[in-house]
Amino acid sequence: MPARPMTPERVNRRWLFEQRVDGPVGDHNFRWTEADVPSPGEGEMLVRNLWLDIAPTQVLPLLAAPEEGGMTPGSPMPGYAASQVLETRNPRFSRGDVVYAASAWEDYSVIDGTGYWDATKVPAGVSPELAVGTLGITGIVAYFGVTEVARPRPGETFVVSAAAGGVGSVAAQVAKILGLRVIGIAGGKAKCEWLVSEAHLDGAIDHRTEDVAARLDALCPHGIDIYFDNVGGEVLDLALGRLRPNGRVVLCGTTARYRQATPPPGPSNYWQLIMVNGRMEGLLGKDYFDRFPEAMTALKKWLDSGQLRAKEDVVVGLEGAPRALGRLFTGENVGKQLVKIADPSPGLGRS
Amino acid sequence: MPARPMTPERVNRRWLFEQRVDGPVGDHNFRWTEADVPSPGEGEMLVRNLWLDIAPTQVLPLLAAPEEGGMTPGSPMPGYAASQVLETRNPRFSRGDVVYAASAWEDYSVIDGTGYWDATKVPAGVSPELAVGTLGITGIVAYFGVTEVARPRPGETFVVSAAAGGVGSVAAQVAKILGLRVIGIAGGKAKCEWLVSEAHLDGAIDHRTEDVAARLDALCPHGIDIYFDNVGGEVLDLALGRLRPNGRVVLCGTTARYRQATPPPGPSNYWQLIMVNGRMEGLLGKDYFDRFPEAMTALKKWLDSGQLRAKEDVVVGLEGAPRALGRLFTGENVGKQLVKIADPSPGLGRS
Numbered sequence: 001m002p003a004r005p006m007t008p009e010r011v012n013r014r015w016l017f018e019q020r021v022d023g024p025v026g027d028h029n030f031r032w033t034e035a036d037v038p039s040p041g042e043g044e045m046l047v048r049n050l051w052l053d054i055a056p057t058q059v060l061p062l063l064a065a066p067e068e069g070g071m072t073p074g075s076p077m078p079g080y081a082a083s084q085v086l087e088t089r090n091p092r093f094s095r096g097d098v099v100y101a102a103s104a105w106e107d108y109s110v111i112d113g114t115g116y117w118d119a120t121k122v123p124a125g126v127s128p129e130l131a132v133g134t135l136g137i138t139g140i141v142a143y144f145g146v147t148e149v150a151r152p153r154p155g156e157t158f159v160v161s162a163a164a165g166g167v168g169s170v171a172a173q174v175a176k177i178l179g180l181r182v183i184g185i186a187g188g189k190a191k192c193e194w195l196v197s198e199a200h201l202d203g204a205i206d207h208r209t210e211d212v213a214a215r216l217d218a219l220c221p222h223g224i225d226i227y228f229d230n231v232g233g234e235v236l237d238l239a240l241g242r243l244r245p246n247g248r249v250v251l252c253g254t255t256a257r258y259r260q261a262t263p264p265p266g267p268s269n270y271w272q273l274i275m276v277n278g279r280m281e282g283l284l285g286k287d288y289f290d291r292f293p294e295a296m297t298a299l300k301k302w303l304d305s306g307q308l309r310a311k312e313d314v315v316v317g318l319e320g321a322p323r324a325l326g327r328l329f330t331g332e333n334v335g336k337q338l339v340k341i342a343d344p345s346p347g348l349g350r351s
Numbered sequence: 352m353p354a355r356p357m358t359p360e361r362v363n364r365r366w367l368f369e370q371r372v373d374g375p376v377g378d379h380n381f382r383w384t385e386a387d388v389p390s391p392g393e394g395e396m397l398v399r400n401l402w403l404d405i406a407p408t409q410v411l412p413l414l415a416a417p418e419e420g421g422m423t424p425g426s427p428m429p430g431y432a433a434s435q436v437l438e439t440r441n442p443r444f445s446r447g448d449v450v451y452a453a454s455a456w457e458d459y460s461v462i463d464g465t466g467y468w469d470a471t472k473v474p475a476g477v478s479p480e481l482a483v484g485t486l487g488i489t490g491i492v493a494y495f496g497v498t499e500v501a502r503p504r505p506g507e508t509f510v511v512s513a514a515a516g517g518v519g520s521v522a523a524q525v526a527k528i529l530g531l532r533v534i535g536i537a538g539g540k541a542k543c544e545w546l547v548s549e550a551h552l553d554g555a556i557d558h559r560t561e562d563v564a565a566r567l568d569a570l571c572p573h574g575i576d577i578y579f580d581n582v583g584g585e586v587l588d589l590a591l592g593r594l595r596p597n598g599r600v601v602l603c604g605t606t607a608r609y610r611q612a613t614p615p616p617g618p619s620n621y622w623q624l625i626m627v628n629g630r631m632e633g634l635l636g637k638d639y640f641d642r643f644p645e646a647m648t649a650l651k652k653w654l655d656s657g658q659l660r661a662k663e664d665v666v667v668g669l670e671g672a673p674r675a676l677g678r679l680f681t682g683e684n685v686g687k688q689l690v691k692i693a694d695p696s697p698g699l700g701r702s
Contacts, residue, residue: 232622246638251625265616271583273633274602280631282624287597 154179166336311335433479505530517687662686
């Protein structure tokens, strides 16, 4: 029997997980392979991945050994993506639909629409880029982190770290739209300029060149009502130490502890929570799954009115996916990190 | 002019703060003096202190230098007490009343009824001992820590540290009364026996002789819904690492960091709050001041019905006050630490 001919379009290029993360993240943690395009079984779909959603939490399963719940070397690297349905044996979706779903770092995936979050159809008026960016999990998590976890009151002082990142840039702007005084912490002059001139924050602190403690004292002379934490580490401690009565800390990320086999110490100032009757609460988007449409509607309205600026950082080409993940930890990304693989095919139709 | 004669009854024996705390707490941190009995000014009262309320937080102002907000050496050591009114120029209270008020470590104090909490009159049916113990701030804080901060649901697993202490013993029993599964952590066999046989907890862990992590795994195989923290340190980390989805940590005390000039690291596992959408919240009794009567009514009802056991640890004599404070940090106390100075005088009447 002759080997089945593989046309270039139908080769499935893939990134497999290869080596545990213990330091910088990049190509060396993955293996590039090519494989046949798979076929969907009952209830499944074959999709063409268009845009990959790159998030810091993706590194977590790469840190641990398989016996500790970490990922098994040789597995395809999973991730959320905006993808177009090529073949479907799942009644929820039609051929041509663009879906936002649990997929993988590869050209083609067979998916069943389940995952940490169930797959959703991207409406015709929303670009795949926006669907995995500001209107994706990142934006939704930022929205609920501000509205539901922080529960802000107008006029309060809101500080956010990694403020020019995917979650931070949305959280900062949502807080600003809701009438808070917002200070962003970010690394580098360009990010800080963006925060003030484009995102209209009340102040920005460049943690690379400025003394964060001194700048927090200057910009928040009465302390901090809400700290939206995307980094952990020393900045979390500084914020806790300045928390006002009934202050809240929204824990969204701990990049300071990612990439380390041994977790660093926790925030010594956590006891300030007792002194000010403060609250530190984790933010898990999953708990808001039923309310995703509410967040998307609010964010879309603000995007359309120009009050909210979408900010995406795009690496072009599947080859760049490991590098895109690495950028989240070097602070290179400005805005939500995405990987663009392909445009949707208009010929397939879109229901 | 001859010196005014001092009858033994009217000498005011006092403990003054003398030396900052930086290690074990005891007599060496204070100075014993005798002085004249003061006279009340307008709006003030002269009281005879009967029972001192000894609480771990009293050590906090003794840790810092005066320029950092710490107490000035030579000042009378403040503290809450049940005291009897001898003379009053305050219309809220009558001669003979027993009041629970901000007072000091001395036989006689002039007080104005204000303080961290305003003075309250102890009802005739309540002993001074109970007024500063289970029905005092300690019991009230424990009550609101469970009902308002933890917001428990019946059947949840509740773990409390320093479970045989003042706050812990009440928190553990309130959780048990509300239908939770309660595991107490305490130091020593006698305390653990009390927790199980008298306070009717579902299990006890002796942190002096047992492996707390292994025992938590055995007694809480499905994890911890609520951890009521009175100690901080390693136990807080162990509990955070076992927190279940939507778990809560009530931060009530951090004895692990008291007595140390340099705060120890915070809980490394705090990031578990993100993983489980958990919440860690400080408990400050002050915020519930308006609702103190509600807590007292509930606690009194449970005491009267026998569901709640009051547990006090009494040092007799004003001389023992520094030692009583020190006992909180060596773990010697079983139940709420008090100092008994005197009985109320029936001859004064009690309105």
